[in-house]
Amino acid sequence: xxxxxxxxxxxxxxxxxxxxxxxxxxxxxxxxxxxxxxxxxxxxxxxxxxxxxxxxxxxxxxxxxxxxxxxxxxxxxxxxxxxxxxxxxxxxxxxxxxxxxxxxxxxxxxxxxxxxxxxxxxxxxxxxxxxxxxxxxxxxxxxxxxxxxxxxxxxxxxxxxxxxxxxxxxxxxxxxxxxxxxxxxxxxxxxxxxxxxxxxxxxxxxxxxxxxxxxxxxxxxxxxxxxxxxxxxxxxxxxxxxxxxxxxxxxxxxxxxxxxxxxxxxxxxxxxxxxxxxxxxxxxxxxxxxxxxxxxxxxxxxxxxxxxxxxxxxxxxxxxxxxxxxxxxxxxxxxxxxxxxxxxxxxxxxxxxxxxxxxxxxxxxxxxxxxxxxxxxxxxxxxx
Amino acid sequence: xxxxxxxxxxxxxxxxxxxxxxxxxxxxxxxxxxxxxxxxxxxxxxxxxxxxxxxxxxxxxxxxxxxxxxxxxxxxxxxxxxxxxxxxxxxxxxxxxxxxxxxxxxxxxxxxxxxxxxxxxxxxxxxxxxxxxxxxxxxxxxxxxxxxxxxxxxxxxxxxxxxxxxxxxxxxxxxxxxxxxxxxxxxxxxxxxxxxxxxxxxxxxxxxxxxxxxxxxxxxxxxxxxxxxxxxxxxxxxxxxxxxxxxxxxxxxxxxxxxxxxxxxxxxxxxxxxxxxxxxxxxxxxxxxxxxxxxxxxxxxxxxxxxxxxxxxxxxxxxxxxxxxxxxxxxxxxxxxxxxxxxxxxxxxxxxxxxxxxxxxxxxxxxxxxxxxxxxxxxxxxxxxxxxxxxxxxxxxxxxxxxxxxxxxxxxxxxxxxxxxxxxxxxxxxxxxxxxxxxxxxxxxxxxxxxxxxxxxxxxxxxxxxxxxxxxxxxxxxxxxxxxxxxxxxxxxxxxxxxxxxxxxxxxxxxx
Numbered sequence: 001x002x003x004x005x006x007x008x009x010x011x012x013x014x015x016x017x018x019x020x021x022x023x024x025x026x027x028x029x030x031x032x033x034x035x036x037x038x039x040x041x042x043x044x045x046x047x048x049x050x051x052x053x054x055x056x057x058x059x060x061x062x063x064x065x066x067x068x069x070x071x072x073x074x075x076x077x078x079x080x081x082x083x084x085x086x087x088x089x090x091x092x093x094x095x096x097x098x099x100x101x102x103x104x105x106x107x108x109x110x111x112x113x114x115x116x117x118x119x120x121x122x123x124x125x126x127x128x129x130x131x132x133x134x135x136x137x138x139x140x141x142x143x144x145x146x147x148x149x150x151x152x153x154x155x156x157x158x159x160x161x162x163x164x165x166x167x168x169x170x171x172x173x174x175x176x177x178x179x180x181x182x183x184x185x186x187x188x189x190x191x192x193x194x195x196x197x198x199x200x201x202x203x204x205x206x207x208x209x210x211x212x213x214x215x216x217x218x219x220x221x222x223x224x225x226x227x228x229x230x231x232x233x234x235x236x237x238x239x240x241x242x243x244x245x246x247x248x249x250x251x252x253x254x255x256x257x258x259x260x261x262x263x264x265x266x267x268x269x270x271x272x273x274x275x276x277x278x279x280x281x282x283x284x285x286x287x288x289x290x291x292x293x294x295x296x297x298x299x300x301x302x303x304x305x306x307x308x309x310x311x312x313x314x315x316x317x318x319x320x321x322x323x324x325x326x327x328x329x330x331x332x333x334x335x336x337x338x339x340x341x342x343x344x345x346x347x348x349x350x351x352x353x354x355x356x357x358x359x360x361x362x363x364x365x366x367x368x369x370x371x372x373x374x375x376x377x378x379x380x381x382x383x384x
Numbered sequence: 385x386x387x388x389x390x391x392x393x394x395x396x397x398x399x400x401x402x403x404x405x406x407x408x409x410x411x412x413x414x415x416x417x418x419x420x421x422x423x424x425x426x427x428x429x430x431x432x433x434x435x436x437x438x439x440x441x442x443x444x445x446x447x448x449x450x451x452x453x454x455x456x457x458x459x460x461x462x463x464x465x466x467x468x469x470x471x472x473x474x475x476x477x478x479x480x481x482x483x484x485x486x487x488x489x490x491x492x493x494x495x496x497x498x499x500x501x502x503x504x505x506x507x508x509x510x511x512x513x514x515x516x517x518x519x520x521x522x523x524x525x526x527x528x529x530x531x532x533x534x535x536x537x538x539x540x541x542x543x544x545x546x547x548x549x550x551x552x553x554x555x556x557x558x559x560x561x562x563x564x565x566x567x568x569x570x571x572x573x574x575x576x577x578x579x580x581x582x583x584x585x586x587x588x589x590x591x592x593x594x595x596x597x598x599x600x601x602x603x604x605x606x607x608x609x610x611x612x613x614x615x616x617x618x619x620x621x622x623x624x625x626x627x628x629x630x631x632x633x634x635x636x637x638x639x640x641x642x643x644x645x646x647x648x649x650x651x652x653x654x655x656x657x658x659x660x661x662x663x664x665x666x667x668x669x670x671x672x673x674x675x676x677x678x679x680x681x682x683x684x685x686x687x688x689x690x691x692x693x694x695x696x697x698x699x700x701x702x703x704x705x706x707x708x709x710x711x712x713x714x715x716x717x718x719x720x721x722x723x724x725x726x727x728x729x730x731x732x733x734x735x736x737x738x739x740x741x742x743x744x745x746x747x748x749x750x751x752x753x754x755x756x757x758x759x760x761x762x763x764x765x766x767x768x769x770x771x772x773x774x775x776x777x778x779x780x781x782x783x784x785x786x787x788x789x790x791x792x793x794x795x796x797x798x799x800x801x802x803x804x805x806x807x808x809x810x811x812x813x814x815x816x817x818x819x820x821x822x823x824x825x826x827x828x829x830x831x832x833x834x835x836x837x838x839x840x841x842x843x844x845x846x847x848x849x850x851x852x853x854x855x856x857x858x859x860x861x862x863x864x865x866x867x868x869x870x871x872x873x874x875x876x877x878x879x880x881x882x883x884x885x886x887x888x889x890x891x892x893x894x895x896x
Contacts, residue, residue: 041538063506075722141498180792196766197768198766199766200766200767201766201769221542252763252765253762253763254761255754255755255758255763258747258754258763261747262740262743262751265740265742265743266741266742267737268736268737269731269737269738269739269740269751270740270751270842271698271719271803272694272695272696272698272719272731272737272738273719273723273752274719274722274723274752274809275720275751275752276718276720276722330876331609332740333742
């Protein structure tokens with residue numbers, strides 16, 4: 001009983017976020033008369049927020065190191081503009097264009113990381129400068145005009161769905177993927193449990209263990225079942241899942257990830273423990289630049305155009321998602337999973353309010369209050 | 385009138401786990417210069433903080449009489465109103481503001497919130513004249529020297545109509561000329577009827593200027609002497625500062641000492657910001673296998689700076705010198721290279737430099753050697769739990785679970801986590817900087833036992849400590865360091881506290 005209580009208090013922040021997300025979703029489900037959780041709308045929420053989720057992952061890592069990046073919206077726009085020039089004006093093959101754009105993003109991240117990590121210029125200033133610089137360069141590259149349309153192949157990443165392999169009402173491939181994911185998850189959990197037994201650790205009671213697995217399997221398959229009623233899994237959702245799994249793995253299972261947390265937790269102690277603190281901050285920015293480029297590509301692909309106004313206020317959405325997802329500006333805490341939840345909270349709020357016909361003026365105001373409330377809750381609960 | 389401007393009676397002040405002051409009495413005569421002296425941590429600064437209201441009335445026991453009136457200061461403002469002003473060791477001046485702005489900060493010459501600059505400048509000029517400074521009152525603090533800043537602090541005190549001036553180590557960072565100037569000024573103010581309390585480590589200057597000396601040791605008044613009546617000598621003061629019982633505070637030791645294992649030669653380093661100031665001068669030192677070597681020195685002597693500059697150049701600029709292990713030169717230019725070469729440095733400031741307080745005991749224990757918990761280049765969390773549990777038992781860390789945040793542990797247990805972290809890095813040479821600072825006697829004993837068992841297993845250990853009895857109790861050999869130079873090297877059998885204190889206060893140039 002005590003261990004259960006401990007488990008709950010230990011995970012209260014993570015659970016808190018999930019509960020908030022479920023609560024908001026249910027609230028809008030009622031307020032919109034059931035329009036929120038339809039297969040079509042859930043697909044929309046994922047596709048509309050894909051680029052914010054990508055940015056939130058990078059932003060979370062930057063904030064974990066104790067820094068901030070205000071330039072991601074401009075970088076995304078700039079990369080989108082360059083993609084327009086490469087793919088439309090110069091007519092390069094799509095895959096080469098995408099690779100060049102991602103490299104460009106990493107290079108931009110390296111530029112900003114260099115100033116922050118090695119020259120000790122505050123990240124706020126460096127990335128504020130970056131925000132202006134890359135917005136300006138976007139206009140230069142586009143000459144103030146919009147470049148469109150992109151080749152069909154390029155649009156796949158944001159707007160296409162998995163191909164259908166059956167003629168039925170439900171999309172079979174999506175259901176199969178859900179089943180496969182459940183199987184992989186069960187194997188993973190069993191392996192963890194065996195390793196724990198090998199070291200003679202206390203494991204959770206078997207009943208609890210099984211019910212946890214069942215709940216997760218239920219969630220995975222409910223999700224794929226609902227989506228399969230519409231067009232099935234969007235291609236972009238596969239990109240998102242790969243990113244979430246990949247980055248969660250790096251942050252939890254590698255020396256690199258542990259060092260990134262250590263830098264944000266206490267840079268002095270980390271340095272004296274042999275962590276290359278400057279390199280870690282530099283890498284966080286390189287990664288942010290890479291993900292900003294990816295977000296820029298997805299956005300341009302979705303819009304089917306490279307426009308000078310792309311990516312405006314993205315940085316604020318990404319920061320808000322990370323903060324709602326449990327990041328702390330003092331650094332050292334936060335999870336990739338949290339960033340996703342934070343981004344979905346913002347996404348569901350946007351979508352739900354739009355469905356209700358609330359104007360963008362009030363939407364902004366309400367999102368502002370939610371952000372403040374989430375952080376205030378976090379700070380106050382920590383002070384206790 | 386009793387003739388005493390200040391009487392502090394039976395002052396007792398406890399911090400969680402530590403009795404900082406234990407029934408301390410202090411009597412200061414009107415118009416005198418009273419010296420307060422004691423080792424680091426003896427309670428001098430705490431006593432002055434009680435007096436000035438930094439530790440407000442109610443947080444200590446005992447009575448304070450100022451001009452025969454019982455005082456219950458709840459804040460620094462209340463004591464300043466009575467004319468008691470304290471100048472702290474770290475100067476409380478704002479570098480980007482001008483001298484005039486600093487002097488009247490919080491006490492602005494203003495009417496209805498609007499500052500009268502003409503009056504401010506005029507008053508400042510008068511005050512600066514009194515302290516013998518002839519500079520523009522509108523000069524920024526960052527542009528004047530440390531000695532002049534000290535004088536500005538005094539001018540600021542004068543602006544508050546000071547009657548009792550307390551100076552905490554005013555000459556610690558001053559050169560000889562500035563120090564002499566400052567002491568002359570104090571004498572001059574004494575002639576005008578001001579009383580001062582002077583805290584200092586520099587015995588010679590105390591002997592030359594003060595009328596009375598009160599010695600504190602371990603939070604207690606050891607003796608109070610009058611320069612006129614008693615025959616006060618440096619030796620007498622040192623004996624008063626250090627004399628204490630050593631019995632059974634330190635565990636039995638029987639490590640076998642081998643050949644010289646680790647050696648530092650011609651080590652020089654400069655201040656990281658003020659690169660003209662040399663902090664470490666030609667330091668030579670060595671440690672043998674299985675040996676515990678102490679480094680004794682007063683605050684600011686350069687002990688920590690030495691340790692950190694050797695450990696991956698974590699301190700200082702323009703570092704020169706060589707480091708040898710088993711006679712071979714090794715590269716310690718970055719922290720990870722130093723760790724790879726078998727060095728470990730346990731910082732004196734475990735909260736700032738030792739631990740990630742928000743992180744768990746487990747994560748802290750493995751941080752310095754994550755390779756110990758990887759399999760196939762990936763972190764193996766199960767292995768980590770195993771390693772952390774083993775260390776927890778070995779170090780006897782008292783914590784509910786290894787998932788507890790280190791910020792929630794007691795000081796002694798935090799220190800054990802830091803030590804455990806470094807044991808996990810499997811070092812050959814451990815530099816322990818104030819390993820028992822701020823922890824209780826029981827935990828100290830356990831740390832000493834860990835140090836001994838490390839020495840017995842053939843490690844070389846360097847201990848930096850301000851507590852001389854501790855060094856005498858656990859070391860085989862002790863270096864003394866003063867003003868960035870090694871001023872002495874004594875084996876533990878020959879050493880006693882008087883000898884160490886003499887070397888520690890000696891100017892490096894004469895003895896090196």
